[in-house]
Amino acid sequence: MIDQTYLVTKMPESEGMHFVHADTCQVLPDIEMETLGTYDGCAQAMEKAAQSYDPLNACALCCPDCFIKSDETEA
Numbered sequence: 001m002i003d004q005t006y007l008v009t010k011m012p013e014s015e016g017m018h019f020v021h022a023d024t025c026q027v028l029p030d031i032e033m034e035t036l037g038t039y040d041g042c043a044q045a046m047e048k049a050a051q052s053y054d055p056l057n058a059c060a061l062c063c064p065d066c067f068i069k070s071d072e073t074e075a
């Protein structure tokens with residue numbers, strides 16, 4: 001697996017949630033982001049981001065493995 005740098009949005013995006021993105025993401029938002037570091041998967045980046053940001057989700061495009069559908073977050 002190729003190491004990838006992950007970022008998290010400092011300000012909440014849609015539905016008041018912070019989103020984790022890979023730095024190569026095609027839809028990186030034009031807002032301030034915090035660099036989480038380099039990981040070999042989005043799950044580790046999510047764990048790191050969860051220490052500082054809540055609620056948290058992953059980008060559906062660049063982190064589909066970690067993306068939580070909005071109708072499942074309330075469960």
Ligand SMILES: [Zn+2]
Nearest residue numbers: 021025059062
């Ligand atoms: Zn993304």
